[in-house]
Amino acid sequence: MPAAPDPSIVRLAEAVLARADALATDMAEVIRRDVAFYASNRSLVDDAELHRSCRAQMVYVFDALTADSGPELADVSAAEDTGVRRALAGVPLAMVMSAYRVGFRFMWETSLAQARDLDISPEAILATTSQIMLAQDSFTQAMTGAYRQQLTQQMLGKEEERSALVEAILQGRITDTQNLWDAADILRLPTSGPYVVVAAQVPGIGRTGLPEIANKLDTRDIRSAWRLLPDLQVGIVHLRRHATQDELLDILRSAASDRVGVSPPFDDLTVTGEALRFARLAIAGRPTDDQLVQVFDGSPLAVAAVAAPEVMQRIGHDVLGGFDDLPAEERQILVDTFQAWLDSGGSANETAAKIYVHPNTVRHRLHRIEERTGRSLSRPRDIAELCLAFEVHRRLP
Incomplete structure (x- = not known):
């Protein structure tokens, strides 16, 4: 059984509690005076709210001194309520703690003065100090715990809001310019580009393909907003300057x-x-190298190849259908040779140097392409059809 409280401490607590309203007003004034944030942000914590929380703190501490169970079992709902209110108001926790320290000092000085008026012994005053500190610590812990829990809920709520906005932009549900600007502001994105969209395959539902990517980009001053879909992690990324895309790709490749x-x-x-x-x-397209990160180049030919997938796939099959009976490796050799020939400006010699074969090998492969497609590499229209067909082959699965 816990020991009954010291009668002199009970007398002290009752005397202080009898003046609780007036003392709470005095405590609030001291906090306004000593904590600059509270002096300059009355709109966040007005006089009535500050008085309420000061009185709650004082009542809790001095009620705990008279309770048989001690402060560790006292009701901390008032402390938790204050923590939630300060988090909702946007008061930094450091400022709340500063106010609590000032309030604790005020209560301690008030206790000493009251103890002298009641002629309480020094021994009892020392015991009072210990119990006030214990009660204050319990109250403060309850307040900070509730504050952090509320802040976490707010952050999760904001993240859900941001994620929903990203999805709305991606799906084209926000088309009005002003609403787009408002959404960009909430997402911490500039209202004008350039932007890129990043889509990363995920290892499973609810898991990210690029862990902590927003933070990694933030450290390089690259603004982004992300949405996790069942199959993809998708982000809108702002490119603040031309070189930013290279930085972005480096970060994506490392992640x-x-x-x-x-x-x-x-x-x-x-x-x-x-x-x-x-x-x-x-x-979805066929990778051009061993890199996991692939950039859609946005060239007119690439855009044309994916503009109408069903139509383009039919065109691609009509032109390249003669490749279907070739082994996959042999088919890919012809595809790569044609691409290298295009990149080399139609020069067999430069193509040979590019892919490390003899020029006659290049010519032989190009002749096989002509045979299997029925197109001539000497006719511009045929070359255009081959370029589009090979682009479709590369871009569409």
């Missing part, structure tokens, strides 16, 4: 564990949905 697609840059958030489609296609 990626699966395929990541990046759209071409765009300036208007109203076309974000189209950019997402390009980012998805960059993932």
